Amino acid sequence: MTPQLPYATLRQIFARFAGIEPEPKSELEHVNAFTLLVAVALSAQATDVGVNKATRRLFQIADTPEKMLALGEDGLIEHIRTIGLYRNKARNVIKLSRLLIETFGGEVPSSRAALMTLPGVGRKTANVVLNMWFHHPAQAVDTHIFRVGNRTGICPGRDETAVERAIEDNVPVEYQAHAHHWLILHGRYICTARKPRCGICPIRDWCLYEEKTA
DNA sequence: ATCCCGAGGG
DNA sequence: CCCTCTGGAT
Structure with a gap:
């Protein structure tokens, strides 16, 4: 495994991220807590661009659990057919909407345990909602x-939970609130899976990745 | 470990 | 063609 970068280096890396983008935010479109929850659930193994394309019209029709139930599973499928895994996602969103009404008073719950009782909502999705909507220092991996965490040495770990711990234990506290989106944006536009753009990487000086091609 | 599953990029 | 995209349930 890639070794963990020292604390002093992480300070320099995140100071660099903060200089480039002081207020990083999600590129997932939403209008309230419910639509955020749905958008994040739909984004599993899909691009933000693809999810936004589908939810732009969907959320004009169904931006509450009640309206989502009224739309129904088949109606929902018509809107999200262009997103991968759409059958599982449609079923989950309908069941999740019903559960929100029947068990949580129509509101999106604010604890990780409660969020994870919702169908289609695992630890990652729960942590994104906690971070973005409730401003908890939750690290969604x-x-x-x-x-990025394993490639660079910023927050290495064998599984998602280990990476989550690495962030909590090693990233300077003042940077933890924005760490999630800084790392997302870096991974999406610079440190891409297939052909990382090391030639324009702002943290190249500290990165432990060997293949520093252009 | 496997399945789900379309769009976009290379 | 193959790989990747803000995973979760079984």
């Missing part, structure tokens, strides 16, 4: 953060 997705495909980008897992790859």
Whole structure:
């Protein structure tokens, strides 16, 4: 495994991220807590661009659990057919909407345990909602953060939970609130899975990745 | 470990 | 063609 970069180096790396983008935010479109939850659930193994394309119209029709139930599973499928895994996602969103109404008073719950009782909501999705909506210092580890964390040495770990711990234990506290989105954006546009753009990487000086091609 | 599963890029 | 995209349930 790639060794963990020292604390002093992480300070320099995140100071660099903060200089480039002081207020990094999600590129997932949403209008309230419910639509954020749905958008994040739909984003599993899919691009933000693809999810936004589908939810732009969907959320004009169904931006509450009640309206989502009224739309129904088949109606929902018509909107998200262009997103991968759409059958599982449609079923989960309908069941999740019903559960929100029947068990949580129509509100999105604010604890990780409660969020994870919702169908289609695992630890990663729960942590994104906690971070973005409730401003908890929760570290959601997705495909980008897992790859970037291990490739660079910023937050290495064998599985998602280990990476989550590495962030909590090693990233300077003042940077933890924004760490998630900084790492996401870095992974999406610079440290890409297939052909990382090391030639324009702002943290190249500290990176432990060997293949520093252009 | 496997399945789900379309769009976009290379 | 193959790989990747803010995973989760079985």
